[in-house]
Every structure is written in structure tokens, then in C-alpha cells.
Amino acid sequence: MTTDTITPSTTGETVLDARGVTMRFGGLTAVRNVDFTVNAGEIVGLIGPNGAGKTTFFNCLTGLYIPTEGEVRYKGNVLPPKSFKVTAAGIARTFQNIRLFANMTVLENVLVGRHTRTKEGFWSAVLRLPSFHKAEAKSRERAMELLEFVGLENKADHLARNLPYGEQRKLEIARALASEPGLLLLDEPTAGMNPQETRATEELVFAIRDKGIAVLVIEHDMRFIFNLCDRVAVLVQGEKLVEGDSATVQGDERVVAAYLGEPFEDAPGKDEVAEVEAAEAHADAATDAAPGKENDR
Ligand SMILES: Nc1ncnc2c1ncn2[C@@H]1O[C@H](COP(=O)(O)OP(=O)(O)OP(=O)(O)O)[C@@H](O)[C@H]1O
Structure with a gap:
């Protein structure tokens, strides 16, 4: 892993502050009056049964949806209602269903992620001015650093579609990091991964946090969440039911009830x-x- 240009934020500063976020689709309230914060230096988990409203809430934080009610602030500023502006402001995300440019190379995918950080204008690109070449070289260098960071430096020239599934997820993370975010939102980053890949993803998320990027993660893999997160919030039917450290959340009987009384996935029961x-x-x-x-x- 290489050093890079991300400057760590001061630990404790509120990075994300969502107040009273409600999202309705016609008669369905998918997210109801949710208050939520993420502080610098934190890894926060968002869990909940299927259909609880987790992805909808993510979409409200990233400009894909404009909340029906409520307000979302990033580092004190109200977020603009457009996803590319949210990315430019400092929030990057990955998607539950991988969204890569399948026919572009691994390196090109990361370069696309840098567009909000590239200031070179249209004419500079068309006329291939020296400033354009300089900016392009810098972007490539940074993209290669990020590929090294996620362990894909040897695959830079491969087509994204030829990567195994776990590596495609890593590439999505590298592409999100290319926008130099202060907050990274990960939507089910270990979906479809084997236990080794999941463990490696855990290490990667810790490394991202250590670079000063706060992380908010949705996951169904409870072992992953409880190993990783400083704080976990539980959404049930669109409402925040419980929030606290891993032990508090795991021990809360309302949370167990919300998961239909089943022991948490991967937590062995007496019989096991x-x-x-x-x-x-x-x-x-x-x-x-x-x-x-x-x-x-
Ligand atoms: N664009 C939409 N239009 C209408 N209803 C929607 C839309 N997006 C989500 N919903 C509904 O909102 C509710 C919450 O869905 P959401 O995908 O946010 O849940 P989730 O917690 O992310 O679920 P999962 O864990 O299965 O991904 C569901 O009832 C879903 O059908």
C-alpha cells in the first residue's frame, strides 16, 4: 500500500449529519424521520432486514433521491440535490449491484472516478495542451496508487468484465476513492464474496479509515459488521430502531426480534x-x- 494525498480529518468532527430524513414513494414510507451522524475517523454500520430502507437511505445521502423531508449536511454544508455534486463535495459510494464500465480497463475505470477532481477544461483536452498532458499524467499516477492500495496494480490493463467478482468489488472501491472523498459509503461490499475475500475487505476498510476517510457500510454479514464497526445503527421498516456499539446492538432484544428471533448469521447457536x-x-x-x-x- 502506498502513501497518498488524502489528508486525515480531525477525529471526532461530524462529517455527515442527517436530520429527520424521510423518503416516501407514493403511499410507501421507505425511510421515516431518521437522524444519523458519522464522525471523522469512524466506521459506522447500517443494518436491517431486507426492505428496511437501507439503500433508500444511502440514496438520500448521495443525491440520487431528494428526501421528502429532512436535511443532509456534509461537513456542515447542506448537500446539493445531484449525485455528481455530492461526489464533488466529498461523498463517494459503491453500489449493491456492481456498476463498472465492463468494456473499459481497470485503470480507465479508476480514471473515470477522478473526473470530479480534474480541472482541465474541454478545450485543453481537445487541443491536447501541455496542461492537459500534465493533469492526465498526474491522474494516472494517482489511479495506479489506488490500484496498488486495493491490490489490483497488476490488473491495470485487464478489462473490468474479466475480473473475478471479488476483484470487481475492489475496483469499485478504488474508483470511489479516486474522487478523494472524506466519506465513503459501501453498499454490501462483501456480497458474493468467499470468507477469505470478506476478511481482505475488512482489512481494506480499516486501511481506508486509517487514511482519514470515514466509512458508512451496509452489510448483511453480521460478523463483518460487528468486527469492523465502531458504531452500528439498525433500520427496521424505515425507522432507526437501535444505535450503539457492536455489543449493545447484538444484545438488544428488539434487534434480535427484528431479525425474526434467528441468531445472527455466523453466530453459532448451542446446537452448532x-x-x-x-x-x-x-x-x-x-x-x-x-x-x-x-x-x-
Ligand atoms: N424507487 C422506488 N420506488 C418505490 N419503492 C421503492 C423504491 N426503492 C425502494 N423502494 C421500496 O422501499 C423499501 C425499502 O427498500 P430498500 O431497497 O431501501 O431496502 P433495503 O433495506 O436496502 O433492502 P435490502 O437489504 O434487501 O437491499 C422497500 O419496500 C422497497 O420496495
Whole structure:
């Protein structure tokens, strides 16, 4: 991983401040009166059952939707109602359904993500002025740094569509980082990943936070969320039900009830624990009985 130009924000400063956000689609209220903050240096999780309103809330934070009621501020300023302006202001995001330019290379995808940070004008590009070449070289250098940061530097020339799924998700993150955000929103970043890829994504998110970028993440993988997040908020039927650290949220019976009383995904229940212990005891007995084992003692 390389050093880069992102300047860490002061820890504790409120980066995102959403107040009373409500989003209605006709008669359906998908998000209802949600207050939500993310502070500098934080990784915050947003969880909730399917259809709880998580993605709708993300869309309200990124200018894709204009909330029916409420206000969203980024570093004190009310967000403009256009997604490219929100990105320029400092909020970047990835999508639940990967949205890459499939027929462009990995490097080109990251370069596209830099457009809000490139000041060179139309004529400069058309006339290929020296200032354009200089800006282009700088953008490439930064894009390569970001590819190295996410571990894709050796795939810069590959077409995005040829990357395995887990790497496409990493590329989406690199592209989002290319806009030099102060806040990164990740919508189900580990969907479809195997446990190793999920673990690597966890490390990547920590590394992003360590660069001074606050992170807000939606995930269904509870182990990922509770390992990663300083704070977790639970949305149920569009309303914020509970917010707190991982232990508080995991122990809250309203949260368990909202997930239909099921133990959290990946949290082993009593039966599972007993099954694993029995299997281990069986394996130990088999090892002890193995020929030559007595000579090992
Ligand atoms: N553009 C839209 N028009 C109408 N209804 C919508 C729209 N977008 C979302 N909804 C509805 O709003 C509710 C919340 O959906 P949303 O996708 O935000 O939930 P979610 O928590 O992200 O779910 P999941 O975990 O399954 O992705 C759902 O009932 C959904 O059908």
C-alpha cells in the first residue's frame, strides 16, 4: 500500500449529519424521520432486514433521491440535490449491484472516478495542451496508487468484465476513492464474496479509515459488521430502531426480534457449538487410536 494525498480529518468532527430524513414513494414510507451522524475517523454500520430502507437511505445521502423531508449536511454544508455534486463535495459510494464500465480497463475505470477532481477544461483536452498532458499524467499516477492500495496494480490493463467478482468489488472501491472523498459509503461490499475475500475487505476498510476517510457500510454479514464497526445503527421498516456499539446492538432484544428471533448469521447457536465439540472429540479419539500414536508421547 502506498502513501497518498488524502489528508486525515480531525477525529471526532461530524462529517455527515442527517436530520429527520424521510423518503416516501407514493403511499410507501421507505425511510421515516431518521437522524444519523458519522464522525471523522469512524466506521459506522447500517443494518436491517431486507426492505428496511437501507439503500433508500444511502440514496438520500448521495443525491440520487431528494428526501421528502429532512436535511443532509456534509461537513456542515447542506448537500446539493445531484449525485455528481455530492461526489464533488466529498461523498463517494459503491453500489449493491456492481456498476463498472465492463468494456473499459481497470485503470480507465479508476480514471473515470477522478473526473470530479480534474480541472482541465474541454478545450485543453481537445487541443491536447501541455496542461492537459500534465493533469492526465498526474491522474494516472494517482489511479495506479489506488490500484496498488486495493491490490489490483497488476490488473491495470485487464478489462473490468474479466475480473473475478471479488476483484470487481475492489475496483469499485478504488474508483470511489479516486474522487478523494472524506466519506465513503459501501453498499454490501462483501456480497458474493468467499470468507477469505470478506476478511481482505475488512482489512481494506480499516486501511481506508486509517487514511482519514470515514466509512458508512451496509452489510448483511453480521460478523463483518460487528468486527469492523465502531458504531452500528439498525433500520427496521424505515425507522432507526437501535444505535450503539457492536455489543449493545447484538444484545438488544428488539434487534434480535427484528431479525425474526434467528441468531445472527455466523453466530453459532448451542446446537452448532455442541456439534463442533462432538466432531472435535471424535477427531481427537481417532488421532489417539492411530497406529504409532503411542510412540509420540
Ligand atoms: N424507487 C422506488 N420506488 C418505490 N419503492 C421503492 C423504491 N426503492 C425502494 N423502494 C421500496 O422501499 C423499501 C425499502 O427498500 P430498500 O431497497 O431501501 O431496502 P433495503 O433495506 O436496502 O433492502 P435490502 O437489504 O434487501 O437491499 C422497500 O419496500 C422497497 O420496495
